[in-house]
Amino acid sequence: MTPTLTPGAASTAALVLDLAGTFAFALNGALTAVRAARLDIVGVVTLGMITALGGGILRDILLGALPPATFSDWRYLLVATAGGLIAFALSRQLDRITLSITVFDALGLGLFAVTGAARALDLGAGAGQAVLLGGITAVGGGTLRDVLVRRIPSVLSSELYAVPALLGALVVVVADRLGSTAVAWSLAGAALAFTVRMLGVGFRINAPTPPGWRGAPDD
Amino acid sequence: MTPTLTPGAASTAALVLDLAGTFAFALNGALTAVRAARLDIVGVVTLGMITALGGGILRDILLGALPPATFSDWRYLLVATAGGLIAFALSRQLDRITLSITVFDALGLGLFAVTGAARALDLGAGAGQAVLLGGITAVGGGTLRDVLVRRIPSVLSSELYAVPALLGALVVVVADRLGSTAVAWSLAGAALAFTVRMLGVGFRINAPTPPGWRGAPDD
Amino acid sequence: MTPTLTPGAASTAALVLDLAGTFAFALNGALTAVRAARLDIVGVVTLGMITALGGGILRDILLGALPPATFSDWRYLLVATAGGLIAFALSRQLDRITLSITVFDALGLGLFAVTGAARALDLGAGAGQAVLLGGITAVGGGTLRDVLVRRIPSVLSSELYAVPALLGALVVVVADRLGSTAVAWSLAGAALAFTVRMLGVGFRINAPTPPGWRGAPDD
Numbered sequence: 001m002t003p004t005l006t007p008g009a010a011s012t013a014a015l016v017l018d019l020a021g022t023f024a025f026a027l028n029g030a031l032t033a034v035r036a037a038r039l040d041i042v043g044v045v046t047l048g049m050i051t052a053l054g055g056g057i058l059r060d061i062l063l064g065a066l067p068p069a070t071f072s073d074w075r076y077l078l079v080a081t082a083g084g085l086i087a088f089a090l091s092r093q094l095d096r097i098t099l100s101i102t103v104f105d106a107l108g109l110g111l112f113a114v115t116g117a118a119r120a121l122d123l124g125a126g127a128g129q130a131v132l133l134g135g136i137t138a139v140g141g142g143t144l145r146d147v148l149v150r151r152i153p154s155v156l157s158s159e160l161y162a163v164p165a166l167l168g169a170l171v172v173v174v175a176d177r178l179g180s181t182a183v184a185w186s187l188a189g190a191a192l193a194f195t196v197r198m199l200g201v202g203f204r205i206n207a208p209t210p211p212g213w214r215g216a217p218d219d
Numbered sequence: 220m221t222p223t224l225t226p227g228a229a230s231t232a233a234l235v236l237d238l239a240g241t242f243a244f245a246l247n248g249a250l251t252a253v254r255a256a257r258l259d260i261v262g263v264v265t266l267g268m269i270t271a272l273g274g275g276i277l278r279d280i281l282l283g284a285l286p287p288a289t290f291s292d293w294r295y296l297l298v299a300t301a302g303g304l305i306a307f308a309l310s311r312q313l314d315r316i317t318l319s320i321t322v323f324d325a326l327g328l329g330l331f332a333v334t335g336a337a338r339a340l341d342l343g344a345g346a347g348q349a350v351l352l353g354g355i356t357a358v359g360g361g362t363l364r365d366v367l368v369r370r371i372p373s374v375l376s377s378e379l380y381a382v383p384a385l386l387g388a389l390v391v392v393v394a395d396r397l398g399s400t401a402v403a404w405s406l407a408g409a410a411l412a413f414t415v416r417m418l419g420v421g422f423r424i425n426a427p428t429p430p431g432w433r434g435a436p437d438d
Numbered sequence: 439m440t441p442t443l444t445p446g447a448a449s450t451a452a453l454v455l456d457l458a459g460t461f462a463f464a465l466n467g468a469l470t471a472v473r474a475a476r477l478d479i480v481g482v483v484t485l486g487m488i489t490a491l492g493g494g495i496l497r498d499i500l501l502g503a504l505p506p507a508t509f510s511d512w513r514y515l516l517v518a519t520a521g522g523l524i525a526f527a528l529s530r531q532l533d534r535i536t537l538s539i540t541v542f543d544a545l546g547l548g549l550f551a552v553t554g555a556a557r558a559l560d561l562g563a564g565a566g567q568a569v570l571l572g573g574i575t576a577v578g579g580g581t582l583r584d585v586l587v588r589r590i591p592s593v594l595s596s597e598l599y600a601v602p603a604l605l606g607a608l609v610v611v612v613a614d615r616l617g618s619t620a621v622a623w624s625l626a627g628a629a630l631a632f633t634v635r636m637l638g639v640g641f642r643i644n645a646p647t648p649p650g651w652r653g654a655p656d657d
Contacts, residue, residue: 066283
């Protein structure tokens with residue numbers, strides 16, 4: 001196990017990135033609640049919190065790092081709640097609410113891919129597992145969100161959702177294996193994930209929602 | 220960590236409340252299976268058990284208290300199974316099955332809010348976390364139930380579902396911080412949660428089920 | 439705790455059975471993604487992996503055995519991914535894709551029922567819990583799969599899904615209590631579970647999909 005959580009700039013940067021990803025996903029989850037399901041303020045903030053904290057909690061469970069940091073640390077809870085409330089308050093003023101939902105999701109995806117992979121490495125995971133766990137941290141919250149509002153999850157229906165997350169995680173893991181834990185690599189990985197995700201959204205018509213499964217004749 | 224699980228009347232009362240909440244949620248989950256999804260006896264008992272045990276298991280995972288007490292302790296498994304079987308046997312005789320579903324859900328909500336918060340405190344959680352964990356214990360089983368029968372979960376769609384649970388948990392946590400762990404406070408918190416929930420149900424037309432999300436044009 | 443994982447043929451056989459179950463569920467999950475939801479290759483492999491690994495991960499969480507073996511051991515990840523890719527490649531050549539889905543699911547169900555129960559016993563679980571955990575390992579992956587593609591889970595809607603799994607687990611646990619951990623009992627239990635499941639499929643018209651719950655008038 002190579003502990004890289006040393007006091008100082010590096011871990012502060014990691015925390016800031018993780019809180020930024022939490023905030024982005026809270027905005028995304030809350031706006032999804034407003035847009036897709038017409039929920040009230042409690043529902044909006046709740047879905048925002050689940051989307052914001054779900055990925056990190058799932059990663060910590062898989063790593064056996066309980067209680068999960070994203071649940072125990074008041075800063076994550078505060079940022080997640082704040083994101084939900086802010087999104088609720090501003091939702092009516094957003095002209096392009098669908099675009100906002102997509103952009104915040106992509107931001108969260110990129111940030112969590114790198115912070116999730118870094119945390120996995122810090123807790124002793126191997127390279128392959130850290131890439132996978134970075135991907136899981138990135139897509140986990142959004143998957144919970146999609147299930148709760150009864151959508152087929154983006155991670156299944158959209159080709160460039162898991163892939164950009166894994167790419168971002170890969171950048172961090174490769175850099176770590178080459179001996180560098182500089183924050184610049186995390187930023188690069190997050191930017192790569194975000195860019196690939198948004199390119200996928202931009203160049204494709206959104207992946208068609210699969211027809212609801214209703215006991216098709218031969219199934 | 221302030222251990223308050225002392226042998227004697229206090230912990231027996233806590234266990235009774237927790238088993239009562241388990242039983243209420245088992246009845247609720249089983250009746251939901253009968254009413255909403257026309258499931259057979261295995262499905263009815265299974266959904267009853269998931270609803271009855273889900274919240275406590277989720278709370279214990281988040282607290283890192285594994286294996287979860289509600290899964291290891293045979294009394295919980297017995298009560299959950301019994302509730303499912305009883306509900307299945309009596310379901311045809313219930314004139315007001317929908318009201319029963321709602322009442323049992325509210326009973327379970329109130330009881331689990333206080334027992335969940337108390338258990339979180341016993342395991343060393345801070346005040347804010349204990350309130351949140353009491354809320355999660357209360358709404359967790361019902362949320363799993365709703366997802367499995369493909370509903371938007373009550374915790375998102377109904378304004379007075381999470382709030383009464385958090386209020387009940389708050390009573391227990393405030394009492395604890397003021398130095399009292401008397402069972403009377405747990406009963407008061409559970410009653411408050413139950414009452415607020417039922418008032419919400421009574422004064423509002425049930426929150427409209429959000430229209431199913433089917434790839435709306437601009438999403 | 440009675441450790442029975444002794445080096446040698448017994449544990450190799452257990453590993454082979456567990457990997458075989460993983461492979462069967464990966465094929466099943468991937469084919470479900472192709473058939474039910476028309477997903478792309480990433481979605482197909484992802485759903486295959488979730489179906490293949492989900493039951494074991496859930497069991498290990500409930501046992502407190504973290505990180506879960508099925509997530510940490512690269513052989514499980516490899517087999518799960520391979521199953522997904524193979525299913526994707528061959529899906530167009532399968533005439534009877536629905537039958538294949540059902541058969542692979544039944545194979546995974548039977549194998550995981552026995553390996554899950556055996557692992558629970560190895561980690562010190564009591565007899566009743568090991569039967570329950572074998573059942574959970576067997577139905578867990580399929581339940582996650584069903585929720586993600588928005589179906590009512592087989593474990594709720596199909597009478598002979600949980601029951602065959604519990605029967606298979608019971609064979610292993612009874613044999614263990616009578617002093618035998620011979621692989622023959624695992625094979626017998628898996629065969630029993632598979633047979634009962636397929637008989638249930640064969641003799642019944644598939645359990646009718648419950649009508650979608652859409653805010654029925656009196657609910």
